Amino acid sequence: MMFEAILLTVATAATPLLIAALGELVVERSGVLNLGVEGMMIMGAVCGFAAAQMTGSAWIGLIAAICAGAAFSLLFGFLSLTLATNQYATGLALTLLGLGASAMIGESFVGMPGVRMQSISIPGLTEIPFIGKFLFGQDPIFYISIALTAAVAWFLFRTKAGLTLRAIGDNHTSAHALGVPVLRYRYLAVLFGGACAGLAGAQLSLVYVPQWVENMTSGRGWIALALVVFASWRPWRVLAGAYLFGAVTIGQLHAQALGIGIPSQFMSSLPYLATIIVLVLISRNKRLTLMNTPASLGKAFVPDR
Amino acid sequence: MTGDTIINSSDTVLLRANGLTKIFGTLKACDDVDLVIARGEIHALLGENGAGKSTLVKMLFGALQPTSGSIAWKGEAVTIPSPSVGRTLGIGMVFQHFSLFDALTAAENIALSIDEATPIGMIAEKARQIGKAYGLPVDPDALVGDLSVGERQRIEIIRCLLQNPDLIILDEPTSVLTPQEAELLFVTLERLRSEGKSILYISHRLEEVRQLCDRATVLRHGKVVGECNPREQTANSLARMMVGGDIHRVEREPLAADAAAAKAALIEVKGLSQRPTGPFSVALHDIGFTVHAGEILGIAGVAGNGQSELFEAVSGERLQERPDIIRIRDNDAGRQGISARRKLGAAFVPEERLGHGAVPDMSLSDNLLLSRHATDRKVFTSGGVLKLISASSLTSAARRIISRMDVRKSAENPDASALSGGNLQKFLIGRELDRNPSVLVVNQPTWGVDAGAAAHIRQALVDLARGGSAVIVISQDLDELFEISDRIAAMVHGRLSDSVPIEEMNMERVGMMMGGADHSAPEAA
Numbered sequence: 001m002m003f004e005a006i007l008l009t010v011a012t013a014a015t016p017l018l019i020a021a022l023g024e025l026v027v028e029r030s031g032v033l034n035l036g037v038e039g040m041m042i043m044g045a046v047c048g049f050a051a052a053q054m055t056g057s058a059w060i061g062l063i064a065a066i067c068a069g070a071a072f073s074l075l076f077g078f079l080s081l082t083l084a085t086n087q088y089a090t091g092l093a094l095t096l097l098g099l100g101a102s103a104m105i106g107e108s109f110v111g112m113p114g115v116r117m118q119s120i121s122i123p124g125l126t127e128i129p130f131i132g133k134f135l136f137g138q139d140p141i142f143y144i145s146i147a148l149t150a151a152v153a154w155f156l157f158r159t160k161a162g163l164t165l166r167a168i169g170d171n172h173t174s175a176h177a178l179g180v181p182v183l184r185y186r187y188l189a190v191l192f193g194g195a196c197a198g199l200a201g202a203q204l205s206l207v208y209v210p211q212w213v214e215n216m217t218s219g220r221g222w223i224a225l226a227l228v229v230f231a232s233w234r235p236w237r238v239l240a241g242a243y244l245f246g247a248v249t250i251g252q253l254h255a256q257a258l259g260i261g262i263p264s265q266f267m268s269s270l271p272y273l274a275t276i277i278v279l280v281l282i283s284r285n286k287r288l289t290l291m292n293t294p295a296s297l298g299k300a301f302v303p304d305r
Numbered sequence: 306m307t308g309d310t311i312i313n314s315s316d317t318v319l320l321r322a323n324g325l326t327k328i329f330g331t332l333k334a335c336d337d338v339d340l341v342i343a344r345g346e347i348h349a350l351l352g353e354n355g356a357g358k359s360t361l362v363k364m365l366f367g368a369l370q371p372t373s374g375s376i377a378w379k380g381e382a383v384t385i386p387s388p389s390v391g392r393t394l395g396i397g398m399v400f401q402h403f404s405l406f407d408a409l410t411a412a413e414n415i416a417l418s419i420d421e422a423t424p425i426g427m428i429a430e431k432a433r434q435i436g437k438a439y440g441l442p443v444d445p446d447a448l449v450g451d452l453s454v455g456e457r458q459r460i461e462i463i464r465c466l467l468q469n470p471d472l473i474i475l476d477e478p479t480s481v482l483t484p485q486e487a488e489l490l491f492v493t494l495e496r497l498r499s500e501g502k503s504i505l506y507i508s509h510r511l512e513e514v515r516q517l518c519d520r521a522t523v524l525r526h527g528k529v530v531g532e533c534n535p536r537e538q539t540a541n542s543l544a545r546m547m548v549g550g551d552i553h554r555v556e557r558e559p560l561a562a563d564a565a566a567a568k569a570a571l572i573e574v575k576g577l578s579q580r581p582t583g584p585f586s587v588a589l590h591d592i593g594f595t596v597h598a599g600e601i602l603g604i605a606g607v608a609g610n611g612q613s614e615l616f617e618a619v620s621g622e623r624l625q626e627r628p629d630i631i632r633i634r635d636n637d638a639g640r641q642g643i644s645a646r647r648k649l650g651a652a653f654v655p656e657e658r659l660g661h662g663a664v665p666d667m668s669l670s671d672n673l674l675l676s677r678h679a680t681d682r683k684v685f686t687s688g689g690v691l692k693l694i695s696a697s698s699l700t701s702a703a704r705r706i707i708s709r710m711d712v713r714k715s716a717e718n719p720d721a722s723a724l725s726g727g728n729l730q731k732f733l734i735g736r737e738l739d740r741n742p743s744v745l746v747v748n749q750p751t752w753g754v755d756a757g758a759a760a761h762i763r764q765a766l767v768d769l770a771r772g773g774s775a776v777i778v779i780s781q782d783l784d785e786l787f788e789i790s791d792r793i794a795a796m797v798h799g800r801l802s803d804s805v806p807i808e809e810m811n812m813e814r815v816g817m818m819m820g821g822a823d824h825s826a827p828e829a830a
Contacts, residue, residue, distance in 0.1 A: 160416065163409070167417050170406040177368060177404050178418050179389035291408050291450065 006250060007134045012208055014246030015145045016041070016200040020224035021231070021238045022145075022152050023196025028228055029156060030189035031169035031296040035091025036076050038221025039098020040194050044069040044201025046102040049114055049212045052205075058117035062141070062202050069198020070191050072098060077190040081183050084300040099215060106212045114210035117141065141203045146239075148196070153235040165189060169294030172301045182301055197221065223272075230279030232289045241279050248274040318380070319344045319472055319503050320365070320396075325374035327360050334360040336527040337374070342472065347494060347504045349514045349535060351547055352524035353755045354726065358507050361524070362474055365505075366398045367391035379471075392418070397470030399461045399478060407450035407585060411443050415464045428467075435463050439493050450585045454481040454608050462493070473497065474505045479513060480781065481608055484816035491517055509547070510784075511540040525549055544756070553760040557767045559808075560600060560791045568598040571775035572651070572744045573632040577625060579618055587611040589618065592801045594794060596744070596775035601766065602804060603790030604779040605815055611799035612779045613656060616748045619777070620653040621646045633744055644679035652742035654733055656749040656779075658726065662733045665722035669714075670696075670703040672721050673736055680740060702739065710735035711761060727758030734762055738769060745769060748779045763789050783815060797821040 020037055027034050034040075047068035052061025072094065080090045119139045120126075126137040156162040165185055168175045172182050204216055223245065231237035248271040256267050283289045322340040326333065335357045342348050352358045363369040365376065367385035376383055378394055385391045388398070405414050412429040419428065429445035436443050441459040449457060458478060465473055475494075479487040494504055494517065508514055514521060515535045523531040523546045531546045544552055577592040589611050596602045606612055617623045619631060621643040628637035633649040643653070655661045663672045674685055674694060685699055686692040700718065707714065710731040714724060721729055730751070737745060750766065751759035767789050770776045779796075780786050786793055787807065794804035795818035802818045 163413055163416060167406045167409060167413075170408045174404045174406060175417075177388065177400065179367070179387045179392070180417075291448070295408065 004130055004133055006254070007131075008138065009250045010243065010246045011134065011138060011142055012246075013249050014242040015142050016203045016208065016220055017224050017227060017245060018145045018239055018242035019141075019148060019203065020197045020200035020221060021227040021242060022148055022235060023193035023200075024224055025228045025231075025233055025235060025238060026152060026156075026165070026196075027189045027193035028297055029169045029233055029294055030165050030186050031172055031294050031299065031301070032080065032186050032190060033087045033091065033298040034073065034076055034080075034094070034190060034193055035088060035225065036073070036094025036098065036221075037193075037197050037224050038217055038219070039095035040069045040072045040197035041098075041201040041204075041221045041224075042102040042215070042217045043072045043098045044198030045205040045216055046106040046109070046201075046212060048198070048202035049205035049210075050105065050109055052115040053109060053112060056115060058115045058206050061115060061206055062117070062199070065198045065202030065206075066195045067198070069201065070195040073190050073194020073197070076194070077187050080300070081186050081190070084302050087298050087300065095221070103214045106214060109212040110214070112212065114205065114212065116210040117206045139203075139207045141199070141207055144199070149235050149239045156235070166294075169296060172296045172299070176301070176303055182303070186301075197224075200224070223275075227275070227279070230276065230283060232283045232292045233294065234292060237279070237282060240282075241275055244278055245271050245275045317343050319378070321377040322361075322365065323375050323377070325361065325364055325371045325376070327357075327364060327369060328372045333527050335364070335371075338524070338527070338529055340365075340522055340529070342503050342505060343520075344471075344503055345498055345501045346519040347498055347506055347517055349518035349521035350505060350507045350524065351509065351511075351514065351521055351543060353509065353547055354753055355755065356524040356547070357527040358524055359476070360527075362398070362476065362505070362507065365391075366396055366474060392468055392470070395469070395471040396474070397465035397468055397472070398474045398476070399458070399465050400476055405449050405457055405460060407448070409449060410445065411447050411449060411452070411460050412445035414449055414460055415445075415467060418464050419467060431467060432460075432463050435466050439463075439466065439496060440489060441493060453610075455483070455486045458482070458490075470502070472503045472505065474507070476507045477509070478506075479508065479510060483607055483819040484783070484812050485820060486607075487513065511535075511543045514543070515540065523547055548756050552756050553764070555760060555763045555767055555788050557789060558771065569634075570595045570597050571634055572596050572619075572746075572777070574619065575630060575632075577615075577618055577630050579614065579623065579625075582614070582617075582623070587614055587799045589614055589799045592799075594801060594804060596777055598743070598773050598775055599770055600791040601770045601776040601778060601789055603786035603793040604777065604796055604801070605783060605786055605793055606779075606781070606796035606819055608781055610796045610819075612748065612796055614799070615796065615801070616653070616655060616746065616779060619746050620651075620655070647677075647680045650743040652737035652740060652745045654737055654745070654747040654750065656752065658729050658733060659722060663721040663729065666720055668718045668720055669707070669724075669732060670699045670718050672732075673703050673706070674699055676736055677740065706732060706735040706739050709739070710765070727754040730754050731758055731762060734765060738765055741772075742769075742774060744775045744777075746777045746779075749781065750778060751780075751782065751785060759785070783812065786815075795819045 020041055024034065024037050044065035048061040048065030051064030052058050076090055076094050079085045080087045117139050119137055122136045126132050156166060164180055168180060168182050168185050176182050201217065205212060227238055227241045231241050252267040252270045256264055318341060320342040322338065325335055325338045327335040338361055350358050360369065364371045367388045367390050376385065383394065412432060415432050416428045432443065432445050441463055443456060443459050443463065449460065458481065478490060482490065497504060506518055515538065518535050521533055521535045522529060525547065535543065573595045575593045577589055579589040581588045587610060592615060594602060604612065618625065621641060625631055625639035628639040630639040632638060633646060633651050636649050638646050638649060659665045664675065677685065685695055687695050703718065712728045712732045714728065724732065734747065734750065750762050763785065766776055766778060778786065778789065790807055792804040792806050793810050793815060795802045795815060797819060798821065
């Protein structure tokens with residue numbers, strides 16, 4: 001069952017990246033760049049762990065993580081949207097604040113046993129060889145992440161609200177002239193991004209390694225940000241990128257365990273390299289990429305009165 | 306003030322604005338403006354740049370709130386807090402700039418401004434129908450970024466018509482069209498009028514206002530200075546109302562036949578081809594032209610047909626594949642950058658004044674140094690390799706330019722962004738003229754510049770050419786090109802037509818060339 005085990009670990013490694021990147025994708029499609037993904041993610045991880053640990057329920061932990069991520073993103077929204085501060089600086093500050101605050105909140109939880117979110121099990125289906133456990137025997141967050149990909153793709157390209165969101169990202173001045181409430185849309189997008197980052201953090205502290213370790217996101221928020229860009233702001237490409245990254249991460253761990261004579265530092269950098277190379281190849285069509293790039297990304301919007 | 310008695314009857318009045326005033330900081334953009342629009346009329350709103358036309362219209366449409374004054378719509382007092390309220394009332398607006406989304410399709414752009422949740426597929430079908438009915442063909446699935454300016458305007462008009470408005474506001478609709486496209490637009494507008502819809506038509510093109518409009522309101526410095534029936538006026542009398550005085554006419558001696566060709570060719574471009582630089586930029590195909598000492602070559606064309614790309618190639622912002630593609634005063638310059646080309650005696654004035662032509666937050670003298678640091682190094686800097694800036698020679702040069710070009714300014718050496726568009730443009734052109742360049746390339750010299758400043762700039766260009774320089778003027782303003790050019794060529798889809806001497810040129814022919822239909826033009830140079 002080696003194959004199935006590898007498949008499962010790949011999914012577990014890819015899921016947090018996918019969720020965080022989907023959230024950021026929606027934020028960026030609305031023309032806002034939130035560099036605080038890492039900070040919102042780690043706040044989700046610590047709050048999710050703490051809530052689950054104190055109540056004994058992984059589900060309560062999950063909800064707490066989502067709320068923590070969303071609340072944290074609201075801080076970013078207030079600064080960068082209402083006060084129109086520089087989005088780059090505000091996002092970076094959010095990440096630094098998140099890393100520090102989570103370490104403080106989590107101090108008393110270090111080394112405590114956590115609550116693991118149980119995987120589902122469907123008699124008859126879960127036992128199917130090779131793919132049974134992958135399709136029908138994983139934790140709920142995995143299914144949420146797949147559903148979320150489909151939902152985001154549907155929302156962006158099939159609904160009026162999604163169309164409006166993309167229009168705001170393309171040109172907020174025109175959108176305002178048409179009477180679209182630009183800031184309301186952006187607030188909602190930022191909140192959604194924060195909730196997703198929080199959920200991604202919960203996956204780390206409730207499923208991936210059910211315990212609290214300081215700085216346990218270890219750069220995944222940044223990977224998620226990069227995935228959005230290299231996937232040229234398209235949801236299904238984000239999924240492909242996240243799974244590729246997960247696959248190479250797990251693959252190189254196995255390769256290292258087998259004792260292949262390649263320096264481990266090089267092997268550890270392989271997931272980053274492979275993801276970047278593949279996504280660059282996918283997005284080779286410069287025209288298509290630039291067309292999907294939200295043209296007002298990172299620019300503050302101040303409505304004239 | 307109006308004299309017409311019929312427009313006072315309440316069933317014929319569609320919109321009545323009373324004493325509309327809008328104050329931005331200390332500036333009164335609109336000052337106590339009264340406007341009456343009757344049902345089924347095409348009403349012109351005339352005025353120079355900065356006269357307050359856009360501000361007035363934005364208040365009528367709900368994009369701006371008046372500081373004081375009132376609006377009555379169909380006889381009832383209304384406030385219009387947002388454009389969507391304006392749309393619900395039946396006021397539609399076709400913008401001149403900045404209101405389509407490049408990265409979305411035509412149908413998606415239309416869907417955005419329709420309030421009810423019609424599925425996108427249905428909107429594409431409806432757009433096709435309306436387009437057919439009013440002679441406005443569009444492909445709903447095309448990406449707007451790929452469309453020509455005329456096609457984009459059709460989308461805007463269809464988007465507006467889909468909401469079935471009673472009043473349609475058009476902001477400078479023909480400034481981006483070829484003369485033939487403009488005629489088609491007039492047919493559409495007359496048809497709308499015959500259906501009882503009213504049109505508020507903003508323009509500074511007086512001839513078309515006289516041809517099309519039933520009444521005109523003229524604004525100057527935010528105030529209504531006149532109301533008239535444009536058909537009873539001449540273009541000159543309308544212009545006087547707009548400007549508040551006479552406009553200087555450009556004096557230009559016609560060039561004797563073959564006089565220019567006998568003189569030295571100062572700039573030659575041969576076989577210039579270039580790939581697009583960005584997703585919405587245009588490729589250049591095999592462009593060639595020669596300009597001799599003493600003449601002005603006008604390059605016409607609808608925006609987005611490669612004029613900016615041509616300017617970048619000639620100015621050296623983009624280098625060519627081979628040195629001999631561009632020759633300036635018999636030197637191969639194709640592989641040389643901007644400073645090297647300037648040293649050969651060329652000068653360039655780009656289209657965008659702030660950000661491209663000048664650094665907004667730097668003073669005029671600093672901006673002077675930025676463009677001439679290479680050509681006038683000995684004058685403006687000292688100290689050998691240290692290149693210390695010599696402030697006194699800079700300020701005296703800046704003062705010289707300011708007085709020669711009659712630049713009006715509020716401070717001794719203001720920041721570029723503190724000047725009005727027309728005054729900054731006068732300074733930027735004066736900055737190059739001050740060097741007495743043998744080749745001058747200028748893109749849209751009077752875009753967004755008031756009539757007085759425009760006349761001054763045009764005269765300066767003509768004087769430079771007659772003094773023995775070669776001048777290339779890229780412009781969308783056909784009247785301007787006819788006024789100053791010795792030959793006119795047109796750009797379409799990244800290709801440049803052969804040039805035609807001004808004596809053999811007329812509006813219809815240049816329109817054909819801009820549409821890519823004229824292949825019969827003889828090579829004139």
